[in-house]
Amino acid sequence: MAIKRNRRFHAEVHASSMSDIMFFLLLFFLIISTLANPNVIKMTLPKSKTNEKTNKQFISISVNENxxxxxxxQPVNYDDLEKExxxxxxxDKEQTVVVRIPxxxxVQDLVDVLQIGVKNNLKFVIATNPK
Structure with missing residues (x-):
């Protein structure tokens, strides 16, 4: 009498490597989201061949096309810009002020903003896009 053993194929999915991949993706997106600057208004900036990056805390002044x-x-009237x-x-007079202007x-619009910095001895930097 021949006894047959149950030798069926059982499909298995190993999910241990999937959890590793998900962990690395989670870390990647957390690191990238902290690098994004939420205090930026979208605009096309002037182009420049050299570009210096600031790693310090800074104040951003943005001017749009209007x-x-x-x-x-935070929207501010031009008359209240210096006071604000x-x-x-x-x-902290050593704090950097980044000017973003389309x-x-x-040019006179940029000079008007930069004169506020010269008058009050502030460090102003003009934001540009790499060429």
Whole structure:
């Protein structure tokens, strides 16, 4: 009498490597999301051959095509720009102020903003896109 053993094929899915991949993807997206700067208004900046990156904390002044002014995404009238900027800077005169202005605005608009920094001895930097 021949006794047959149950030798059926059982399909198995090994999920241990899948959990490793998911862990690495989670880490990747967490690191990338912390590098994104949420205080930026989208605009086309002037082009530059050299580009220096700032790693410090900075204050952002943005001007859009309609000549609306923003300090760290908060809308500000031009008449109140100097007062609001000085309130934001406080006593830390070494803090960098990044000016983001579209390439198609007049130079005088940029000079008007930069004169506030010269008048108050602040460090201003103009944001550009790499060429």
């Amino acid at each position: 000549k609306e002014f923003f300090i760290d995404k 900027l000085l309130a934001k800077v406080g006593n 390439f198609n605005l007049q």
